[in-house]
Amino acid sequence: MPADDDTITETAAPLSLTRTEAVERAATIRVEHTEITLDLTRPGAAFDSVSVIRFVLREGVAEGSETFVDFKGTELVAVELNGSPVDPALWQQGRIPLRDLRRANTLRIAGTMAYSSDGEGLHRHTDPADGKTYLYAMSFLDAAPRWFGCFDQPDLKSTYALDVTAPIGWTVLGNGPSGQLQPGQWQIRPSAPLSTYYVTLVAGPYASCYREHDGIRLGFHARASLAESLEAEVADLASVTVASFHYYHRLFGFRYPFGEYHQAFVPDFNAGAMENPGCVTLRDQYIFRGRATRVERASRAGTIAHEMAHQWFGDLVTMRWWDDLWLNESFAEYAAHRCCSEATNYPLWTEFGIVRKDWGSVADQSPSTHPVAGNGAPDAAAALQDFDGISYAKGAAVLKQLATYLGDEVFIAGLQDYFAQHAYGNATLADLLAAWQRAGAQDLDSWSRVWLQTAGMDTLTIDGVALLRTPPDAPASDDSAPPRPHSLAVAAVDADGTEVARQQLTVTGNQAPLGPTDPRTALLIPDAGDETWAKLRFAALWPEVAALLPRIQAPLSRVVVVNAFRDAVRGGEVDPALALDALLGLAAVDDEDVLIGSVLRFCTDVLAATYTAVAERAERVARIHQVADQLAGSSAAGSDRQLLGFRYTIATCVDAERLRRWLTGRALPAGLSLDPDLTWLIVVRLAEIVDDERVIDQALERDPSAAGRVHAARARAGLPSAAAKQTAWAALVEPSELPASELYAVARGFFRPGQTELTAAYLPRFFAEMPLTAALRSGWALGQVVSDAFPLSHATRATLELAEAALATDLAAPVRRSMVDGTDIVRRAVRSLARFASS
Known part of the structure; x- marks a missing residue:
């Protein structure tokens, strides 16, 4: 035109x-x-x-x-x-x-x-x-x-x-x-x-594969260069899609209303997926180019089920304004984990507890915390900042708790009434509460006030004879609100980690008495079924809990204890060195791959980085490397656990020659072979410890794909040279032609835990220049680049002072949110380092 x-x-x-x-x-x-x-x-x-x-x-x-x-x-x-x-x-x-x-x-x-x-x-x-x-x-x-x-x-x-x-x-x-x-x-x-x-x-x-289910045409689409990989994955994709349709039609009592159902796996995608009715878009990393573990396929299944749940929660019935976005995301998160666990081959409640709830608890304890519902977003730009672990994971955990509180019959009947009353229209929190009340729920206004409209986390502690509830600290809490009711299980385990007793109780005030304690009890675990949303503490001392953790037999009980350790580290209550001992001890023997992977990531990214003095990082990384190497070496050849262990062996390796041997396919663990993703993992780590750009160029020649370009951008930003850092910095703060996916990779590769001396000069520049990128970017990308590049590896008082000075200035909303959250992490790490330095 x-x-x-x-x-x-x-x-x-x-x-x-x-x-x-x-x-x-x-x-x-x-x-x-x-x-x-x-x-x-x-x-x-x-x-x-x-x-x-x-x-x-x-x-x-x-x-x-x-x-x-x-x-x-x-x-x-x-x-x-x-x-x-x-x-x-x-x-x-x-x-x-x-x-x-x-x-x-x-x-x-x-x-x-x-x-x-x-x-x-x-x-x-x-x-x-x-x-x-x-x-x-x-x-x-x-x-x-x-x-x-x-x-x-x-x-x-x-x-x-x-x-x-x-x-x-x-x-x-x-x-x-x-x-x-x-x-x-x-x-x-x-x-x-x-x-x-x-x-x-x-x-x-696009390359396309088609199936049909119950009169619904199903389409799966990806770039032509991924056609072979799409063909290899379509059976699993279709299986999860069909199972999810079966489950939701039965659960919601309302047939899928949007005709055909396409899932397009697209490049450079900012989120995991987007629930467009009839044509869901997903990041094309879900079309695996190499070996994928069952945990990764389970995560993909969760995304597929999540976006399908949105066809009802969000698409059929849509929130009236963004402050009720939880009506979309919390429900889709809850429904997806429930669907996968009950209707597919990928049970996800352990993943929810160990991955998703940890994400949400960090958000709920940040200064940027907000209620699940009724956030009062004054405009659309502000609403974007609340698409976080609270709107997803906390909201889903609260819904799981509500289903326990109301009983499943009332819970589901209310949802079916909600869809019937508001199909093809818009609704609010009050509309949903009214639907549950018509289904038989009582006193939901009070429940909603304390669970959905009050921010922060209660703390549940066992003192030996009672379960104690402490409300969130002000100003996150509403001091006039009644206590939150918690329905949960308390498990007693003996010295071998075997559960010897369990009691179900509801805390409606600030404490609930426990029944008689079995004489074999070595540890009482609150919320042993991971049913509520709270910080957990124990009557036992942390060293005793650490010693018992690897022996606890019930997976969800291990999940809640691990989460308690992670939370206590962030709260400055537990020495990161003790937490590292406990979590590495668990990773070495656990039988749940999703739990092992989450623990190793926390050890690598937190306990051996942000929460470790620079001088001690190499020793902690070496310990993680040893555990991962042993895990890879002792696991069955070709197993997922072997691959999981080897990935962390690579990520923590400081031996350049060993990395080079792996890169040529030599000395790989029996049962493993190089694929594009594993190759790039080695290249990225090698680039971080050796200033040799040729290895990146050679890898990109072998894999000139879009994914290869993203990995190459991450590797170049991580090169340990002043020239590489200057080039990467220019991409972050100056106008750039890089697609968002490559820009995020550059941001993640810049401030690396082992390169603090090299990147120290960029600390004042980060807080001075990153806010100015609001003139270059908007929306998702603006906040994401700041978040991905935040200098968490420099957890010092000097960094904290620079961050707080930046927060005292006028910042664009996405920049401010990323700055607030990053500053809170640094502040917590600085406190921990000061408290436990002598130990």
Whole structure:
């Protein structure tokens, strides 16, 4: 679409929609239908987009009222309202005012839009493996207007029709069945109303596999260079997808409403996946190019089940505003773990406890903590900061606790009522509570107040005769709120780790008496079934708990004890050296791979890095290396545990010659062979300890794929040379053509625990220059780069002072959130190092 003399180019940054504005706009108009026409054949970095939107004034709103529409293109070609032109010069900061509205209105917006490289809007990726170009649209959270004009808020749903002109030979997918009318001309007609934030488009020469289940066409799609890997994975992908459909249809009592169900594995994806109705987009790392463990396949199964749960939680019934985002994410998180554990070959409750809940507990104890529900997000940009471990893991843990509290029959009946009452519309927390109350729940207002609307974690402690509850510290807690009820099990284990007794109880006040203690008891474990959300402490001394931990036989009991150790380290209650002893002792003998992997990661990334004085890091890394090496050597040849151990052997290896031998395929453990991912793991570690860029170049020649480029970016940023660091730094703080996935890799590779002397000069620069990147980036990428690059390896008072000084300045919301969370980690580590330095 050529620009003409009336074309306007927008330069000012778009405004973020406020909740007040959203409420006012939703009270003014109702959107009926949106037609989007795209031309993707235009050469260059832009494409043409035309939106035709039919909308009406709400009852009681007078004709002549006004509102605004969202458009974040690069050029506004023309706007017509009810057949009359609107002055394009009115377009300011991503908005076009619409005045003198009629009872029924037709709006046409024609513009030029820019392809993105940051994973938002219409993202374009050229696969270095074969030069083919791929597109996918990410409209979340407020990115939809970057590829089509719209009224962009979750409670203005609309029916849609998309007409797309694409290069001949491409596949085009969207939220409904797509059909090719003639070569290059595609039509997509979604079957149900959609919110703007999950309208999507996937286009390119994708490789595809198709299945069918219960009348639902299933599609699986990936870049052509991953076609062979997709074929190898599709049986497992389809199995999990089919099992999830069976489970959710039975559980929710409402059939999947969006027609076909496509899963597109796309490049440079910011999140794990996005729940676009009928066309879920997932990161293409889930199409494994090499050997994958059962734990990794289980994690993928969890993501598949999570995004499918969203077809009900979020897509069928959508939150009215972002402060109720937990209605999407907490439920999808809970439902996915329940679905996988009950309906697939991948039980996930151990993974939930050891991985997801630890993520959430860190977030809930940070200064940035917030309630699960009713976060009061003043605008869309602020809401993005609350998509964290609280909205996902804590919310899911609270729902698991609620199911125990209400009983499953009432819990599920309430959900089914909620879907029936609000299908294809929007809802709030109050609507869900009302559904549970109709199903028979009692006193949910009080329960909601203390569990969903109060931040922070209770602490549960056993003093020998009672289970004690301590509320969160102010200001996270609501001092006027009643105590949280906790329904949980307390297990007694003997000196061999065998459970000799278990009692179920509910703490409704600040303590609950325990029954008689079995004389064989060596340790009482609160919340032994991992059923509640709280910090756990023991009557026994930490050294005694550490000695017993490797012998505890019940997996979930081991999970809660490990989590207690991790939390106590962060709280400055346990010497990291003692925690390292305990956790390495467990990793050496445990029989749950997901637990071993989580423990080794914590030891490597935390106990031998941030929570260790620089002078002591090498010794701790060597200890982890020894345990991992023994694990790889003692495990069955070709087993997942052998591969898990070998990965951490590589990650902690300081012997360059040994790494080089592995890189040539020599001296590998029997049963293991090099694949692209394992090769890159060796290259990244070798690059971190030896300044030899040739090894990266050679690996990239062998694997010139998109994944290879990401690994290479990470390896180059980790090279131990001043020149490499300067190049990496420039990519982080200056305008860069790197796609977001490579930029994140550079950020993760910069401040390495073994390179503190080399990177010390960048500490003041980080806190001075990173905030300025708000002029270069927005949305997800802005906060993610700051978070990934945060100098956690420099846990010193000097770093803390620099961080606190930066926080005292005016920062963009995504930068501030990442700075707050990173600063809290450094602050906790500094306290721990000061307390335990003498030991």
